[in-house]
Amino acid sequence: GIIILDFGSQYNQLIGRRIREMGVYSEILPFNTPLQDILAKQPKGIILSGGPSSVNAENAHLVEKELYEQGIPVLGICYGMQLTAHLLGGKVNKGEKGEYGKAHLEIVKESSLLKGVTQNSIVWMSHFDEVGALPAGFELNAKSGVIASISNEDKKIFCVQFHPEVSHTEEGGKMLENFVFGICDAEKNWKLTNYIDKTVEEIREKVGDNKVILGLSGGVDSSVAAVLIHKAIGDQLTCIFVDTGLLRKDEGQKVMDNYGEHFHMNIKMVDAKERFLSKLAGIDDPEQKRKIIGNEFIHVFDEESHKIEGAKFLAQGTIYPDVIESQSVNGPSAVIKSHHNVGGLPEDMEFELLEPLRELFKDEVRKVGEELGIPHHLVHRHPFPGPGLGIRVLGAVDADKVRILQEADDIFIEELYKNDLYEKVSQAFVVLLPVKSVGVMGDERTYEYTAVVRSANTIDFMTATWSRLPYEFLDTVSSRIINEVRGINRVAYDISSKPPATIEWE
Ligand code: XMP
Known part of the structure; x- marks a missing residue:
């Protein structure tokens, strides 16, 4: 090459x-x-x-x-x-x-x-x-x-x-x-189908008849890694899916349907909603929230992985940009690494690592995913931060606010798909502000929360512009959120670029 x-x-x-x-x-x-x-x-x-x-x-x-x-x-x-x-x-x-x-x-x-x-x-x-x-x-x-x-x-x-x-x-x-x-007279021999065959062989050889565990988040990288490993070793793979309670609406159910049902993978669903929410109660500092969520994730994952007897390998969806970043002579740059998406795992785990996507760029991971039969919309999902809705409910997090945000976010995303806009933007979501304002609904005065609709276009997530979404579209999203989500009576659209703003609000 x-x-x-x-x-x-x-x-x-x-x-x-x-x-x-x-x-x-x-x-x-x-x-x-x-x-x-x-x-x-x-x-x-x-x-x-x-x-x-x-x-x-x-x-x-x-x-x-x-x-x-x-x-x-x-x-x-x-x-x-x-x-x-x-x-x-x-x-x-x-x-x-x-x-x-x-x-x-x-x-x-x-x-x-x-x-x-x-x-x-x-x-x-x-x-x-x-x-x-x-x-x-x-x-x-x-x-x-x-x-x-x-x-x-x-x-x-x-x-x-x-x-x-x-x-x-x-x-x-x-x-x-x-x-x-x-x-250079180089040969054309880089084909993703070859990559799949080669990697499946390598996984079989490396793993033998041992067991593998993998933290499945529902995101692109961990999902493609899971399906690829599953193709190689079937039920020797167990996926651990931690429901932090801070995921998008019905995410746990969707993961079970898309990967458990469809691909017949072993998925251990861990309901840790209460644990996360009680640890977060009353905390409003963003960095502290990140720390709590990250630590709790490690605890839960550690506990669960020890319940799986004889697991020798820990699989991760590390992709080539992560590898390049970590070997870079300039030190890891500010690019957020996708393997942090699951919250980061402890370094002293006594597992051998299995990282079948280490050689692939993101667009190649997507192609491999599709080649393996994962539906297009799943391999083209936007990135989702490890701390999830924990940093999109601004300030202190509670179950009610998370529910309100999930409903609003789901409407926005659904409309983006419906209007063929989802893949035209890089990342889109709703943020819930801890700010109440006055509104009127029917004859009644309302006093409820404000939601902010955020959509960014970017290549590397280091700089970004706000998406120029059509007014008509924004109007539909706003009306639907206010009419359908109890607890929100006002919607704003974020028109800040990065820098000086960031994509997330916390
Ligand atoms: P910002 O808000 O810094 O976000 O412009 C850039 C990208 O990084 C994601 N992000 C995170 N991802 N853990 C993550 O795994 C985090 O704590 C975190 N904070 C931001 C953000 O969603 C965007 O894609």
């Missing part, structure tokens, strides 16, 4: 996904992975990613220079281009003001990388430093105000200052294909 060395650019995972979409395996490794280890993987090509640092900085992120001498094609993107120029004897200057956004690519001399790319196509720039002088043996291929692309065809080293992986770069896909197929 293709190895991507990670220098910390926010687009790195995108490079990996683009290549896999072409049917070629890609792997993202920290930039300082020893050359030996990289070569051991017999890569067809190596991509040096972008990154926030400067090659001229004191502790600049470098690679071993011998990397360029292996006869393996190299593509340097942004920082990767500057690094290549720097290491091979060119010069990198501090940019005067940096360049962010669209630029036009003026091709001076076509390279194998730019083959078939049209003149003046738009490319996406995001850099501060720039290459000032080419290393010996390199030629200039394209300009865009700055030096935009250089190469050494003999040594199969290609560099671009812009980001071919982002969709704003009009012909970026063609360039990556030129690299992967034209230059």
Whole structure:
């Protein structure tokens, strides 16, 4: 496959996904992975990613220079281009003001990388430093105000200052294909059906006739992991589903129907509603609520897992972005890890880990899920935070407020599906405010709670905008909530972006 060395650019995972979409395996490794280890993987090509640092900085992120001498094609993107120029004897200057956004690519001399790319196509720039002088043996291929692309065809080293992986770069896909197929001659052998077969075999081999437990949350990752493992070892798998009382309306029943009934999986449903609610009584600080819910989850899960005799493996729905985040040289970034969705499990559990989705990006997990027969709407669910409605009932949580919120949230989500909007937004939910206001219903004055409808669009959940949902739609949602949910007499729509707001309210 293709190895991507990670220098910390926010687009790195995108490079990996683009290549896999072409049917070629890609792997993202920290930039300082020893050359030996990289070569051991017999890569067809190596991509040096972008990154926030400067090659001229004191502790600049470098690679071993011998990397360029292996006869393996190299593509340097942004920082990767500057690094290549720097290491091979060119010069990198501090940019005067940096360049962010669209630029036009003026091709001076076509390279194998730019083959078939049209003149003046738009490319996406995001850099501060720039290459000032080419290393010996390199030629200039394209300009865009700055030096935009250089190469050494003999040594199969290609560099671009812009980001071919982002969709704003009009012909970026063609360039990556030129690299992967034209230059690296990589094989198309990454297919998710193969992945399923291979993984099923691996699970059988690893588990033998031992038992496996898995914390099923109803979310995408743990559900796909469960169905995949179940396909491999059937009833040797027991899923533990903890009903915290803070889940969406009828979630427990739905999980039993969708996975217990439909897939005939062993699911142990633990009704822990009382435990969670009594621990939360009177607590209104969000961080304290998170801590209580997280701890309680660990207790309940620990107790239940000990009731399952002879369980040797603990399965988790860890996915590739979680793995990349945790191995990242810049330290785990602020991206919320999906394996925290179940609340986080204790580190001293005496189980061996089984993580069959470790190699997959989220969109691949979804495809695997569908391939395994999980309905489309289930593998395309929005993310749901581990603490659940515990942080969507603002302030102190009680059973009544949770019930009110569940009803309102269910109406909003139902309407999103009905109007074909659910998959057009990234995350949508209702928040219940501890604020009462006056209303009038029939002849009666009401004095009830306020609900806030929240919907966000985002790619990475680090930044987000509020969804521009149609007024008519919002009107329907508002009327239905106020008319159908006892306890709410006013609905507001959240029009805050992140930053400075967050997606959740607590
Ligand atoms: P914010 O509110 O920080 O949310 O913009 C970003 C994403 O993270 C989710 N989120 C959480 N997920 N435990 C989780 O598992 C949490 O405590 C938590 N807080 C926020 C949020 O739903 C959104 O997808």
